[in-house]
């Protein structure tokens with residue numbers, strides 16, 4: 001059985017490694033001429049880390065990233081609203097990781113090159129069309145400008161938020177759906193804050209900071225490589241271009257954060273400490289009625305781009321890969337269209353629920369509750385919201401995203417990881 005994968009991002013490369021581990025032939029087509037460590041930080045939940053650990057990648061993840069110890073929510077005055085342990089501290093048998101997106105992608109790429117062989121990963125190959133009946137991909141060689149057709153038994157489109165395959169199936173969908181909010185992302189080398197492994201959300205629905213350390217190497221030297229995202233509601237309906245690599249100047253967004261100087265973090269200083277600032281609109285797409293068309297299906301951001309809330313972008317792409325591999329491995333070539341259909345029936349509703357929960361701010365909603373009830377801050381957190389209400393907000397989202405500890409731990413045990 002041979003599977004073509006379009007896109008050598010986190011979803012596509014994880015899928016390639018999982019298929020190879022089950023003895024299948026795989027070919028990855030990536031449009032970038034060369035994969036470079038692009039992006040800033042991402043967070044990967046234990047539910048996905050267990051799958052990367054099953055691929056033998058836990059030591060490498062530990063060498064690169066930071067084991068997330070806690071998630072904390074603050075108001076815009078820097079007062080702590082809610083915090084809860086994460087990863088091992090929360091009782092999972094595998095950690096949660098905060099890691100540089102590009103370093104994770106490079107780790108997956110190098111592992112794929114070693115395990116699948118260099119011929120299995122072709123860069124500079126842009127998929128321009130697929131045929132769901134013959135499982136073929138038309139590829140544009142970006143160097144020569146020539147096109148050619150590659151056939152397999154199934155094609156998995158893991159080509160991200162601007163997926164060409166999704167566009168082929170849904171030609172009238174248009175650009176991603178804009179939330180009215182824009183994100184500015186960067187990294188700064190600085191002093192560790194809070195536990196040195198805390199993930200922090202601060203502010204409210206119209207102005208937010210997300211920040212967490214992402215580098216083991218820096219932590220070993222007593223400092224932090226601090227990933228941060230500044231988010232603002234921006235007037236007007238026209239989003240900036242959804243280009244992950246678009247750079248802007250600091251003064252485009254820093255002004256409203258000038259007063260955010262707290263005893264545990266000086267936000268304006270954090271911003272000034274970075275050298276490059278990336279702008280990306282907060283966008284997603286409506287859930288689709290179908291991902292699977294004959295021998296072709298969608299995976300990761302191609303199928304379900306979502307707001308970056310609750311650490312789900314990479315996590316859900318990895319969980320898609322796991323579900324898809326289970327279906328493919330249990331099928332013969334003739335049964336692949338039905339296997340891809342079963343994968344869709346499992347994963348599409350689950351990820352659609354997360355897309356919609358993230359539109360309602362997911363767990364970050366707790367900060368908006370405090371902004372509305374106590375805009376000038378509070379003396380005691382429970383003067384504003386009871387413990388039961390705070391616990392309800394956190395628990396509700398975890399149920400939607402599949403972060404249930406027993407399920408993840410049972411999976412870790414079944415894989416012999418603990």
Ligand SMILES: Cc1cc2nc3c(=O)[nH]c(=O)nc-3n(C[C@H](O)[C@H](O)[C@H](O)COP(=O)(O)OP(=O)(O)OC[C@H]3O[C@@H](n4cnc5c(N)ncnc54)[C@H](O)[C@@H]3O)c2cc1C
Nearest residue numbers: 007009010011031039040126127159160244300301313314
């Ligand atoms: C350059 C870049 C930087 C990012 N930075 C961040 C970040 O800082 N923070 C964050 O939360 N998320 C970031 N993301 C998104 C994040 O990686 C995804 O949300 C998540 O990891 C799911 O991954 P994915 O594999 O589905 O998609 P992606 O990671 O987007 O990977 C898609 C891959 O497909 C390739 N591709 C696209 N079109 C084609 C085509 N027609 N033919 C062949 N290949 C194609 C792309 O080059 C890319 O390598 C970034 C994505 C990219 C591409």
